[in-house]
């Protein structure tokens with residue numbers, strides 16, 4: 001069918017007409033329809049998505065880039081499925097409201113059942129290895145619970161060998177996602193050890209099992225609850241600050257440590273500083289001065305991206321920015337939007353960057 | 358009229374202020390770009406799709422003459438809209454901020470035999486950066502026509518009025534091979550292998566376009582092969598004639614100037630804006646003309662702000678015009694018949710030997726601009 005249509009119609013044109021018939025039909029783009037929504041906790045909503053056949057699926061612990069159109073602009077953010085892959089191919093995303101956040105506000109406040117989102121391929125290495133025996137420690141904070149939830153569910157569903165400990169930090173009881181399911185699993189399954197830490201609530205509201213109020217993940221606390229850290233493989237996920245402290249506490253002491261941060265790295269305001277720029281398509285990572293236009297900085301390192309005018313008008317040098325913050329040298333405007341087009345001749349790096357070059 | 362009467366030479370300090378005012382206009386406009394522009398370009402996409410579908414459907418009934426005529430006109434209209442308001446503007450990266458892969462300047466492929474890739478080089482880069490600089494902007498006469506007296510006359514140019522008509526009919530083909538440097542190959546400066554390599558992507562695009570318009574759709578019509586084929590040919594020609602007319606009006610009217618390479622030496626931003634102004638001309642008219650010309654009717658604004666959504670030029674134009682007036686600069690605009698009349702006159706006049714006027718003077722205190730002609 002596609003071979004027959006190919007000489008007649010370009011993929012974009014096909015998509016235009018196909019979407020008139022069914023909003024998730026597409027030549028090759030992975031699209032998904034929201035089929036259900038449910039509140040998961042205070043300020044968090046779970047969206048159940050039904051992808052079209054172009055979505056290749058995910059493995060528990062991975063993330064997916066999700067794109068929605070907000071005020072005419074397609075905005076992309078990463079989210080981690082919280083369910084486990086099943087025959088219906090559905091994907092469940094749990095989105096936490098971030099104050100002033102563009103995508104989270106849109107997904108929680110403005111999407112409805114029936115709306116269509118675009119998905120990217122699943123990525124991430126925080127997954128169960130082939131032989132997942134031994135002892136595992138999962139450290140999660142805030143929305144960092146999402147990939148961990150998928151891992152826990154996969155562990156429980158497959159009756160995996162080994163011991164699993166989950167330490168999940170949230171601000172308040174009301175903000176805990178999946179609390180009932182986790183407590184129920186901990187009560188039923190002796191090899192699953194659960195610790196729910198609430199940073200903003202004191203003991204006054206005590207009562208719920210496995211929950212510690214006013215607790216904070218630090219070295220002493222961990223030493224008490226998980227004495228044999230050296231025998232554990234540790235996964236950590238949450239805001240950058242949390243991931244940094246998890247790395248400090250457990251990075252060197254655990255058998256293996258892997259962490260993924262959900263917030264962007266710090267900005268380099270010092271124009272004399274340097275940033276790490278990963279060129280995804282050519283598989284190189286370079287240390288570049290932050291003060292110069294990216295084009296000039298790359299050329300100084302012997303990389304020669306396509307360019308023309310060198311003054312921001314011809315668009316020849318535009319490339320995809322996958323992540324990081326840049327600054328327009330003409331206007332001084334900053335752009336932290338991931339997955340957007342970037343003219344490297346008139347922009348400098350303000351943080352570590354990943355470019356599609 | 359002489360250039361000095363039209364345009365007051367500016368001091369470099371005046372030029373800086375001129376540039377700063379245009380930069381400020383740019384910043385004010387950038388701040389407004391958003392939802393409205395996104396909805397507009399999506400409506401244009403819709404119009405392109407629906408007119409194409411309706412045109413092709415009518416052509417399938419093309420044995421009936423009114424259906425053939427209407428079908429051909431609709432298909433031509435669709436191609437014009439697609440090439441100009443959609444393709445040309447999208448390829449400039451005007452809508453890159455939407456992050457929509459189907460409207461991305463680096464990947465958009467338009468419905469014309471030339472590849473977007475070559476266009477990005479000859480047009481976005483060379484023509485827009487080196488606008489009307491002789492020896493750098495290949496769009497000056499497209500290498501086949503003598504439009505300016507500064508181009509060297511050869512007896513061959515006597516046949517130019519005829520060439521110009523053929524070139525108009527085949528405009529998309531001219532654009533397609535503009536960057537394939539046949540001339541260099543003919544002169545033996547490029548090997549056959551190199552030429553084949555440069556031609557390969559162009560060849561693929563040409564094949565795709567020919568198969569689509571002249572084989573696949575006509576075959577799909579079965580017994581009505583011929584009306585569909587002729588309708589497609591005529592629609593492509595209509596598009597060629599219209600785009601040729603609009604594009605030529607943008608840079609080849611009477612008062613437009615060309616520049617020597619020396620203007621590039623230490624060119625300031627204000628100077629660059631001034632060169633865009635002096636090398637471009639607008640076409641006055643209503644909304645329909647602006648949309649159908651992809652807003653190239655606002656050629657001056659387009660050259661000053663090639664990466665802003667073109668629908669914004671209409672609201673910027675009065676401000677640009679007012680700024681130009683304050684700095685004593687001619688704002689070249691006129692109706693389509695007037696501007697195209699001047700183009701036709703240039704084509705006819707410069708097919709015969711002609712001598713350049715005194716070189717244009719852009720600034721008062723940069724002697725290299727007043728280079729001898």
Ligand SMILES: Cc1cc2nc3c(=O)[nH]c(=O)nc-3n(C[C@H](O)[C@H](O)[C@H](O)COP(=O)(O)OP(=O)(O)OC[C@H]3O[C@@H](n4cnc5c(N)ncnc54)[C@H](O)[C@@H]3O)c2cc1C
Pocket residue numbers: 063077078079080081093094095096097098099100101102103104105143146147239260261262263264
């Ligand atoms: C690999 C990966 C997986 C992710 N999985 C999930 C997930 O499953 N569920 C989920 O809810 N989120 C997840 N996130 C975070 C998500 O991608 C967005 O960053 C988040 O939804 C905020 O986007 P926004 O557009 O609402 O905020 P933006 O408009 O981008 O940001 C607004 C402000 O909030 C700050 N901010 C951004 N993210 C956070 C955050 N997580 N915590 C605190 N402040 C923040 C920004 O620095 C900025 O100042 C994941 C992130 C990554 C990198």
Ligand code: FES
Pocket residue numbers: 307308309310311312313314315316317318343344345346
């Ligand atoms: S090189 Fe022309 S826009 Fe960057």
